[in-house]
Amino acid sequence: MFDKNVFINCPFDEGYTPLLKALLFTIKKGGLSPRLALERWDSGEVRLNKIRELIELSQYSIHDLSRLKAKQADEYSRMNMPFELGLDYGCRIYHEEDRYKQKKFLLLEEEQYSTQKALSDLSFADCKCHKGKVENLVYAVRSWFVECNITMPSVTVIWDDYNFFCSDLYEQKAKERFSQQDIDRLPISEVLKYMDSYC
């Protein structure tokens, strides 16, 4: 359902995975459905078509622009996130259907004011900084949902429950002889299925 879907546009690298898992859990605690490119894996599917479909299915969007700046020499900046934000913004402005005018965005960044520096067209936008800390991200996302009139448990309840969920998942997978590394690297689609049965 359009008013329950949350499009997630964020880095999919290993360093971001802990943030992504907590983000997905927070969304589920709000009774909403996270929608992201990793929810299904089909090498035959054109990625841009999938992104477009997810954008059009979602009233809410969370765009994390934490990888605008290269961290070392010769590393390229990641442009997928600002590109997909542009697509989403375009959908809200240009789409003829009224429901797309109701789209709401949350912009996140790791380093404060980095988005303004790299993307000055967005200097009007309020961008929440999480400093790469999972708890800060949960706090920012929960606060935004509340501003959108979505009923949410407290940050402490969400955070403790997320930690308990991690324990259940760990115990379940350890019984199935998964190593610690295996558990940390479970595909996001699999983690999401466990969250579905937990939340």
Next chain:
Amino acid sequence: MVKDMDTVSKEKKRMHVIKRRNAGWAVITEGAARASKIYATQPEAVTNALKYRNKGSDVVIHREDGSIERWEKAI
């Protein structure tokens, strides 16, 4: 096929050591409304949480990101 999370055994009580935003580390019984106590550092919280192993609780020590760092079984 993903197994249902209900298959996870919760017969034993679990104590958790969990990071608290801007407030140190909490020792909390799973399902409790409030933390038993908040400690300034993780090692301090772990030392105190491990005492609950003698009372039949597993102690689950979490990393800052919520994932599992260590799991100490009840004695």
